[in-house]
Amino acid sequence: MPCLMLVLPAWKGASSVWCRLAWLALLAALLTTGRWAAALTLDEQLLQWQHLQERTSYHGSFVYERTGVFSTHEVWRQADGDGHYRERFLRLNGSRLEALRSDGYLDCMARQFPDSPLASVPEPVLLLRKFDLQRMAAGYHTEHVGRGRVAGRDAAILLFTPRDVHRYPLEIHFDLEAGVVLKSLLLNEQGELLERFQFVNLAVGEQPAELLQVADCEPVRTEERADGEAGPQWRAGWVPEGFVAVSQGPVQQQGISSQLFFDGLAHFSIFVTAVDAGLMDMEHRQLGPTVVISRPVEEGSQRYMITVLGEVPAATAQRIALSVSLSSNGAADD
Amino acid sequence: MSEHSLEQALSALMDGEAGELELQRILRHLDEPGIRQTWQGLNQVRSAMHQEPLVHVDVSAGVRAALDGIEMDSPLRQPQEARPAGSSSASGWRNWQRFAVAASVTLAVLGGVRFYNQSQLQGPEPVLAQTAEPAVQMPAAPAYLRERPVVLASYSGQEKQEEQQDIARSSRWHREQLPLYLKQHAQQTGISGAEGALPYARTASMEGR
Numbered sequence: 001m002p003c004l005m006l007v008l009p010a011w012k013g014a015s016s017v018w019c020r021l022a023w024l025a026l027l028a029a030l031l032t033t034g035r036w037a038a039a040l041t042l043d044e045q046l047l048q049w050q051h052l053q054e055r056t057s058y059h060g061s062f063v064y065e066r067t068g069v070f071s072t073h074e075v076w077r078q079a080d081g082d083g084h085y086r087e088r089f090l091r092l093n094g095s096r097l098e099a100l101r102s103d104g105y106l107d108c109m110a111r112q113f114p115d116s117p118l119a120s121v122p123e124p125v126l127l128l129r130k131f132d133l134q135r136m137a138a139g140y141h142t143e144h145v146g147r148g149r150v151a152g153r154d155a156a157i158l159l160f161t162p163r164d165v166h167r168y169p170l171e172i173h174f175d176l177e178a179g180v181v182l183k184s185l186l187l188n189e190q191g192e193l194l195e196r197f198q199f200v201n202l203a204v205g206e207q208p209a210e211l212l213q214v215a216d217c218e219p220v221r222t223e224e225r226a227d228g229e230a231g232p233q234w235r236a237g238w239v240p241e242g243f244v245a246v247s248q249g250p251v252q253q254q255g256i257s258s259q260l261f262f263d264g265l266a267h268f269s270i271f272v273t274a275v276d277a278g279l280m281d282m283e284h285r286q287l288g289p290t291v292v293i294s295r296p297v298e299e300g301s302q303r304y305m306i307t308v309l310g311e312v313p314a315a316t317a318q319r320i321a322l323s324v325s326l327s328s329n330g331a332a333d334d
Numbered sequence: 335m336s337e338h339s340l341e342q343a344l345s346a347l348m349d350g351e352a353g354e355l356e357l358q359r360i361l362r363h364l365d366e367p368g369i370r371q372t373w374q375g376l377n378q379v380r381s382a383m384h385q386e387p388l389v390h391v392d393v394s395a396g397v398r399a400a401l402d403g404i405e406m407d408s409p410l411r412q413p414q415e416a417r418p419a420g421s422s423s424a425s426g427w428r429n430w431q432r433f434a435v436a437a438s439v440t441l442a443v444l445g446g447v448r449f450y451n452q453s454q455l456q457g458p459e460p461v462l463a464q465t466a467e468p469a470v471q472m473p474a475a476p477a478y479l480r481e482r483p484v485v486l487a488s489y490s491g492q493e494k495q496e497e498q499q500d501i502a503r504s505s506r507w508h509r510e511q512l513p514l515y516l517k518q519h520a521q522q523t524g525i526s527g528a529e530g531a532l533p534y535a536r537t538a539s540m541e542g543r
Contacts, residue, residue: 064535071538071539075531087534089531095541097538104533181530181531197530237342238342269518285512287516290519292512292516294512307511309515309519310519315345315348318345319345319346322345
C-alpha cells in the first residue's frame with residue numbers, strides 16, 4: 001500500500017487500519033501546529049499584519065505612558081478596502097485634546113488650551129509606510145517570543161532586539177486576527193521601560209461617519225517643500241548603520257533645515273538653524289524615550305544650532321550631533 | 335587632525351567602538367585642554383542619561399598612568415623615521431605593543447569612569463590611575479529578557495517635576511524651539527512608521543495636560 005510505504009515503512013503489509021491511523025496522525029500534526037507553521041515566515045507574517053491592520057475598522061481605548069506622562073485615549077478608525085483609513089483620537093484625561101488622522105497624517109487637532117502653535121509638517125518626499133524588512137534586519141534581530149493576550153484579544157509577541165548600541169529594544173504585540181498593534185513596549189539598554197502603549201479594549205467593526213468628526217479642529221499645515229529656499233547647508237558625517245533619510249535631502253522651512261532618519265522601527269531627526277551669537281552650550285534633554293541633544297557650532301561669522309532628536313540612546317544622538325558639519329558655502333552667505 | 339573628528343573619535347571611544355586609528359588620534363591630543371573638556375561634556379550627558387550624579391573626571395591622569403605603567407619603546411612617541419627597520423616579526427611585536435597601549439587607554443578611561451561612578455558616595459577622589467584591575471563589567475543579560483517589565487511603580491510625580499524644572503532651566507531658545515521640533519518629529523514619524531497610534535500618543539504627550 002502506497003500510504004504505508006511512505007509513512008510507516010516498517011508496517012509494510014499491515015492492515016488498512018494502520019494506514020488510516022497514520023494519515024490521521026499526520027493530519028492532526030498539521031492542524032495543531034496551526035497558522036504559524038502554515039509556511040509563513042516571520043517577515044511574511046509581519047507584512048500580512050501590516051496589510052490587515054490598514055484594512056481594519058475598529059473602536060477602542062488605549063493607555064500611553066512614559067516618564068512623567070500617563071494618559072488614556074479613545075480611538076475610532078474607519079478603513080476602506082484599499083489601505084486608506086481615517087482615525088479620530090480623543091484624550092480622556094486632563095485637558096481636552098482631539099485629533100483626526102488620515103493614512104497616518106495628522107490632519108487637525110482641537111485643543112482646550114492651545115499653549116503653543118501646532119507644528120507644520122514639511123511634505124515628505126519619500127514615504128516609508130510599510131515595514132521595511134530588509135532595513136529592519138540590519139538593525140534588529142526579530143524573534144517570535146510567544147503568544148499573549150491584550151485587551152481581551154489574542155496576540156503574537158514579537159521582540160525586536162537591536163544588533164548594536166544605537167537603538168532600543170522593542171516588544172510589539174500584534175493582534176492575531178486584525179494585525180493591529182495592541183501593545184508596544186520600548187526599553188532602554190538596561191531593560192527598563194521607556195514607553196508603553198497598550199490597548200485596554202478593542203472592538204473590530206465599521207464606525208459610523210459621525211463618530212469620525214471633530215468640532216473646531218485646527219488644521220495642521222503641511223508646508224510645500226521649498227527646495228530653492230536658502231537654508232543652512234550641512235551633512236551628517238555619521239549615522240548608525242541601518243538608518244536612512246526619509247526625504248531625499250534636508251527640508252528647508254523657515255530658516256530651519258531638517259531631515260528625518262528611519263531604521264524600520266526607530267526615528268531621529270536632525271535640525272540645523274542659524275542662531276544669534278552668544279547662545280549657550282551643548283544641551284541634553286530626555287523626554288521619556290525621546291532624547292534631544294543640541295550643539296552650537298560656528299561657521300565663519302555665523303552661529304548655528306544643531307539639534308538631534310529622536311528615539312535613540314543619548315550617546316548615539318550625541319555622536320550624530322558631533323558628526324554634523326556645515327558647508328563653508330553655508331546659506332547665511334548666499 | 336581637526337577638532338571635529340577628534341570629538342567623533344572620543345564619542346566612538348565612549349561607545350566602545352573606537353578602532354586603533356581613533357585611539358591613536360586621541361593619544362596624540364592628550365595634552366590639549368580641549369579634549370578633556372569634550373570628554374567631560376560627553377560624560378555629563380552619559381551621567382544624565384543614566385541618572386547618575388554629575389562627575390568630573392580628569393582623563394589625563396589615568397591615561398598617563400596607564401601609559402607610564404607600560405615600559406616600552408612606544409612607537410607613538412617617536413617619529414616614524416626614528417624607528418629601526420626591524421624584521422617582520424619585530425614589527426608584528428611592535429604592532430602588538432601598540433594595540434596593548436590602545437587597549438590599556440580604553441580600559442583606563444572607560445574602566446576608571448565606571449569605577450568612579452560606582453564609588454560616587456565616597457568623595458571626589460580621582461582614582462583612575464589606581465584601578466589596577468579596570469572595573470569594566472560585562473553587562474548582565476538584559477532584564478527584559480528575563481522577565482516582563484512591571485512598570486507603573488517606577489513612574490513618579492517627582493520625575494515629572496524634574497522634567498519641568500529641566501525645561502525651566504533651559505535657555506529661551508530651547509524653550510521656544512524645542513516644542514516645535516518635538517512636534518514636527520512626532521508628526522512626521524506617524525507617516526513613516528508602522529506603529530499604529532503610537533506616534534499620535536507621543537504628539538499628544540507634548541500637548542498641555
